[in-house]
Amino acid sequence: MTTIRLTGLTVRHRKAVALDGVDLALGTGVHGLLGPNGAGKTSLIRVLATVAEPAAGRVEILGEDVAGHRGRVAVRRRLGYLPQEFGHYPRFTVRDFVAYVAWLKELPAARTPAAVERAVARVGLADRIDARIGTLSGGMVRRVGLAQAIVNEPDLLLLDEPTAGLDPEQRVEFRGLLRELGAHATVIVSTHLVEDVAAACTEVTLLDAGRVAHHGTPGGLAALGADPDAPGENPVERGYAAALRAHRAAPAAGREAVR
């Protein structure tokens, strides 16, 4: 079932084009969003999170057109979002902060305490739930960010560089959580770490210069990197580089076909 449908999505930052007429349809599962810096990953995530408005195109999320106020609010209740920098309140405890986001999402007050405790436990911070966020390590703060993103058990979860600051063990646990969440929700993970995509994602979208350079499965991306002499440490990295090269070499008309 398609939960996100983008048609001709164009996003501009002042005069620069961040996304250039992107067409994309995504359903339940974990979707990796790859691409070099400036490819448009964060711009796409922010549009899906309803914090940035497109310059052109149509954005349909969970059956709602987010151009209208009513549709946007309906989507926001069912949305979880971890921005690259979420700017926590240092004096808040973990419990306070996650409860604050539950309140933003209009979660019923009676359900909030249990939802907060469940979300915090899922990211492995149960023993720090009443610690002030300002006293936590960077990796723990990142996990607080993840807890706030899942407190409303979202149908669409948007994670922008979620594994930044996590140690290897935490990343392994995080991938397990991603797979668990992706069984019932649409999870979109923007990352530079292709190993996260290979390990946890069911689909991958590669962006380059505001366009879709490749869309398929991690296995399909790895197949593009079958040549062991090509640059890259593993098949997915080699496939990533090969897909980018092919996209950049393709004439404009060919790019349209890829989209």
Place this chain on the structure above:
Amino acid sequence: MTAVLPGPTSSGALLYARSRALPHALAAAGVTAVLAAGAARLPGVRAEPDRVLFVVVLWALGAASVIGASLHAECAELDGTAARRWWRWRLAHLLGLTGSAACAAAVALPTPALAVVLALACTGVTAAAAALLGARVCWLPAVVVAGVAGVASGGDAGALRAWPAGPGGWSVALALFAAGGALHVVRGARPEGPRGG
């Protein structure tokens, strides 16, 4: 999954107030009023209307700055995904703090009408600046306007002292407060950082 110790979860209104440091803002507004009241009653000040005026202007700028600083949201990006209607909270926030500051001035300062008029005008300018420039620098335009007005008056403070009693004094102050407040209530403080500008 480790078990979580159950604990009290604060209400949304309380969390909102703490997220904007409203208790600190209220305390700061109270301290500002007490300091201004003390300064206005100093022997070298209370007999000099111009010096009293200077204290009241400083108080109004200080109170507006405290209110403006409280409009800053650390989590603007997450706040932007709220299903909740922000305008009601922004309106209550602005009216609550401005009302508290105005009441404190009316009780504590020797020229309450002038103090309230100035506070309304300065807060209106500050709220508009928060929406357009961001909450961290929103105090600046009101300070610049006050400084320019002081220089332009050429030391004649009589017109400013008479402002509340003059035609349109209250109207201008209320219009500034309403316009700046409306801008903030509709748009919120401008997000800061790489995506906010």
